[in-house]
Amino acid sequence: MAKEALKKWMELPANIRSKILSTVWCGQCRTAVTICDYSTDFDGGVVVLRGFCGACGHKVARVLEGCGESSKRAPQCGLEYYIFDVWLYWDEKCTDEKKILRKIQIAGTKSLYNFAKVITQAFGFYFDHCFGFYNNFQRYGDSSMAYELFVDVDEEPLSSTRKGVKKVKINQVFKSAGQKMLFLFDYGDEWRFVVELKEINQAEKCDLKPKILESIGKAPEQYPPCEDEVEND
Numbered sequence: 001m002a003k004e005a006l007k008k009w010m011e012l013p014a015n016i017r018s019k020i021l022s023t024v025w026c027g028q029c030r031t032a033v034t035i036c037d038y039s040t041d042f043d044g045g046v047v048v049l050r051g052f053c054g055a056c057g058h059k060v061a062r063v064l065e066g067c068g069e070s071s072k073r074a075p076q077c078g079l080e081y082y083i084f085d086v087w088l089y090w091d092e093k094c095t096d097e098k099k100i101l102r103k104i105q106i107a108g109t110k111s112l113y114n115f116a117k118v119i120t121q122a123f124g125f126y127f128d129h130c131f132g133f134y135n136n137f138q139r140y141g142d143s144s145m146a147y148e149l150f151v152d153v154d155e156e157p158l159s160s161t162r163k164g165v166k167k168v169k170i171n172q173v174f175k176s177a178g179q180k181m182l183f184l185f186d187y188g189d190e191w192r193f194v195v196e197l198k199e200i201n202q203a204e205k206c207d208l209k210p211k212i213l214e215s216i217g218k219a220p221e222q223y224p225p226c227e228d229e230v231e232n233d
């Protein structure tokens with residue numbers, strides 16, 4: 001404790017320290033004096049200097065407001081992490097046992113475009129096709145909420161209710177845990193990912209790098225080799 005207090009004290013600029021040392025109130029002299037033979041410690045979380053009056057030798061002390069014990073929690077940076085489960089069904093019946101799932105943590109301020117990139121990377125796919133996020137899983141064309149790369153690349157959006165993905169942030173689309181969207185990647189092969197927001201957490205550190213928190217199941221190959229090549233697999 002005393003060591004930590006001393007460290008805090010020594011972190012102050014030298015001119016500030018010498019000013020503090022020469023202006024400690026002495027109850028005996030009834031004036032500001034220089035403190036001698038002082039030691040440092042914490043008292044109620046702040047550094048306190050305790051020593052003796054340089055003039056009369058009376059005990060004196062000085063509390064250093066704003067020179068606190070090193071804070072245990074990191075300062076809040078206001079960043080929120082969105083935790084998603086993203087999965088593919090690897091059979092026609094969409095049974096949960098055959099889910100291929102990636103749990104992804106990403107800052108809510110990232111764009112949908114960024115999110116799409118992270119998803120494709122998490123599944124080992126090339127980020128080489130158009131995509132969109134839709135709230136209608138059966139008929140994505142009928143979605144009331146749709147965010148498509150087409151809109152950003154200036155191709156004609158299929159309807160005016162559609163928005164782009166580059167300027168739209170995750171936290172503008174996903175509002176609460178349990179909300180699901182279809183992430184359709186590659187309009188030719190139609191990879192259908194289910195994206196579900198699981199939780200929103202306050203970030204402890206301002207780390208904007210997305211993270212894969214969990215991987216369940218082996219991702220399918222985006223471009224599988226010709227069938228006769230894998231016959232004896």
Ligand SMILES: [Zn+2]
Nearest residue numbers: 026029053056
């Ligand atoms: Zn004194």
